[in-house]
Amino acid sequence: MRKIQEDVVKWGVLGVGNVCEKKSAPAMKLIPHSLLVAVMRRNEEKVKDYADRHQVPKWYTEAVDLVNDPEINAVYIATPPHMHLPLTKLAAAAGKPVYVEKPMGRTYAECKEMIAHCEKAGVPLYVAYYRRALPHFVRIKELLDEGTIGEIRTVHVNLKQVLTPDVVVHLENNWRIDPQIAGGGYFFDLASHQLDLLDFFFGPIVQANGFSGNQAKAYQAEDVVVGSFVFESGVMGSGNWCFTTAKGAEIDEVIIYGSKGSIRFETFGKGEFILESDSQETKHFHVELPYHIQQPLIQTVVGDLLGTHVCPSTGNTAARTNWVMDQLVR
Template identity: 70%
Template sequence: MKKFTGSEVRWGVLGVGNVCELKSAPAMNHIPHSKLVAVMRRDEAKVKDYAARHGIDKWYTSAQDLIHDPVVNAIYIATPPNAHLELTRMAAEAGKPVYVEKPMARNHAECLEMISVCEKHEVPLFVAYYRRALPHFVKIKQLMDEGEIGEIRTVHINLKQVLEPEIIAKLENNWRINPEIAGGGYFFDLASHQLDLLDFFFGKIIHASGFSSNQAQAYPAEDIVVGSFVFENGVLGTGNWCFSTSASAEIDEVIIDGAKGQIRFATFGKGEFTLIKDHEAPINYQVDLPKHIQQPLIQHIVGELLGHDQCPSTGESGARANWVMDQLVKSNV
């Protein structure tokens, strides 16, 4: 990779939608040697409004114009997944590091193209799987690595959500359930976080298979997925995702079973988890989450670009989540 030559990471953001209001972009101004200097959105009124509210001098309605702004030396792609490959290609050709939202792309093949173009132009590629840097998930990994629940046996994901009326009412404006834009439905949007987090905990998934279906027929994408997977270290896993369940069945839980205990947590909840060790009372951990949820990961990115840190979420690791999802939805029933 080419060495990043600047002493400050000056971010340009493509697609300043909801994720950039609190979760990600504002954090760039709270990290030493990092600054958000330019934003882009095709809608001129909306991008001007965002720039004014967040105190940003430069705004664009053209991705190409922002990418080629000489002041900008790193690109954050915060658009829906269908634009990730093309925008990554444009940024890489301009020689600028890329930080791209999750899921990394609509499918694994697009992820591989993104990795290839970044390697060709020798620019780093990072993916916004920010849970790898959140303190309670880092703590969970530490406890497992230290053997607190013994050798890991299995992991089980159970995520079920109600099909809210507003989802159907706003169907045309919800890209997350349009496979042409998102690659799939809420499974691609939410399970990607879970599968990437498990990759962070246990390493690469080497086998995966499953079934998917559109049971409720409320939108074009799958609304239920079940599957199983095997990690390179021998841990076995299962997943059960349903986005058209009853209110009484709603759940967000991951259970990790070891030879000496168990860890339970919600992927999308507060910074909480429970450690249960054999013959001991359960221990409930509570960790405060950062105001800007992506800040810890972005701080790793800035540190890596400036030569004193390493980001745990890369194009290589992000692509693996897409590969697993592709395998799990391959058999549609």
Template identity: 70%
Template structure:
């Protein structure tokens, strides 16, 4: 890997959509030795508006022009997944480190191509699985690793969502349910975070199998997935996801079962979790989450580039989430 020789990370963003309003981009100017210097979006009026509102000095409507900007020395790809592979190749060819949104790509094969491009160019590749750096999930990992709930037996992910009216009325503009753009449906968008978090807690998933279907027939992607998986550590896991459930059935929770207790949390909820230990509980553990939710992870990326530690989310780990999702949705029954 080539050494990052600059003393400051100067970010250029490709695709300044909703995720860049609060979650990610503003944090780049709050981290020491990090600045957002350029943004890109094909729609000129929208990119000019974004740059003006966020005080970004440069804007572009062409990704190649942003990547070629000599002031930009790190690229954040915040586009839908169908552009991740191409943009990663362009950034890597320019010798610039890459930070890419999740899911990492549409398929595991595309993830591997991204890894290969960055490896050949000797530039680091990071993925926006920012939950790995949030305080309550870091604490859960500490509890697991310390044996606080004994030997881990199994984990179960349960997610049921209603089909919101706006999904139907704005279906033509919803890339998240178009497999050609997103790789799949809301399962790929949301379960990718959950499965990556499981990888963070327990290590690599070595076996996975499942089934998927499109029961609602509202959009082309799968809307229900069920499956099981096994970690290299020996922990067993199951998951059940449905995105056309009734209001009464709505739930989002993950439960980790140990020989001496359990931990329950919401992946997409508040910064808190419930802990049961040795027959007692639950005790509620609460943590304050940052306004810009990706800031802790971006800080680790800046630190790694400047030679001060390692980031917990890279291309290798990010690709594993895609591999697991691919196994869980295959075969698709209908």
């Protein structure tokens, strides 16, 4: 079913910061039946510079002006999380479909409100959990669904990062560790990708419990989280996240254990994973990641709006990730 009347998705982008330099917005001009029409940022000098460098025809310094541009028929919200709810409400009220950055909101309650506004306006809501469309993760899901490692028993997430000097030095400019803006710390920024990916593989998490703390006292947000969770399918899992670990102890690893083998991968690494199974030798899979990392997911958004594809990352799926994070840090 088509979700816009036109044959081309004409994007307007709210908040052209770092994520729009390479990861997302430039891909909107490369996808068939997709155009990048206008960008918005409050700083006039910076938004003009972005529009000039990326050959974008229009620019604005006020969100309401971009959203009400009659040429634009879809809005990408690329701001920090504290603006996701008000800007989603603004775009929905104008009848424009919404593609919003992750995490979807600062809390599960905000996510539910975003969904309600879009449902009331009759517009679709998508979220930029782009790992759902990356080729190596799609391949992992296929292997899991095919039963390559048998019945899934458990999954373990282990993410450790060093507290780098620039985090403290540039504290006032680092919104990712300001709970008022981001909802939490790096856990909300990074673990959200991992938890959403597990939702993609196994379906919704229906129980989650955890502990969080601020051990290093370098900033206000939590810097360590541990927890466990149970999926609707019966799969059980655990996670251990620490963002102030010792140098040399960094790790990014997810391991899925089945009755006949295992799959392990890095969430934030290369397009690789390792398959070990009872019936064959260890296999290493590698695929090249797209230059614009969000392009495969944005392509599904465009297809969904035009009625040719289904986007795997919606407001409903993304809100579940916020619910899990709320449970783990509360």
